[in-house]
Amino acid sequence: MERRLRLRRSDDFERMRRQGRKFNHSLMMLSILPNGLMHNRYGIVTSKQLGKAVARNRARRLIRAALQSLHSELTAGYDVVIVARPAIVGQPFEVVRRIIMELATRAGLTLAESDRL
Numbered sequence: 781m782e783r784r785l786r787l788r789r790s791d792d793f794e795r796m797r798r799q800g801r802k803f804n805h806s807l808m809m810l811s812i813l814p815n816g817l818m819h820n821r822y823g824i825v826t827s828k829q830l831g832k833a834v835a836r837n838r839a840r841r842l843i844r845a846a847l848q849s850l851h852s853e854l855t856a857g858y859d860v861v862i863v864a865r866p867a868i869v870g871q872p873f874e875v876v877r878r879i880i881m882e883l884a885t886r887a888g889l890t891l892a893e894s895d896r897l
Contacts, residue, residue: 805882
């Protein structure tokens with residue numbers, strides 16, 4: 781994922797935790813907040829509750845790949861943070877992608893069909 785599309789600073793994550801709108805699922809939580817930019821920025825949180833480094837890194841890679849595939853289908857101008865939950869470990873890519881799309885739809889981040897063309 782491009783550097784400009786990533787949330788990296790801890791104060792950005794803290795702002796998202798305090799002010800962001802949250803949408804929950806058993807595998808992950810999605811938090812959004814307008815950022816005033818012409819593009820989205822994404823952050824991924826994988827805590828040690830997921831397991832050892834291999835499990836955390838795999839979950840992070842799955843989420844990042846799903847976000848990259850969905851980036852063009854999401855409304856621009858938001859910071860998006862996804863917090864992985866332990867149930868995500870061992871899930872296939874298609875499930876992770878579908879759940880992120882479901883959460884984005886509930887958050888109102890998906891573009892209308894006419895906007896995608």
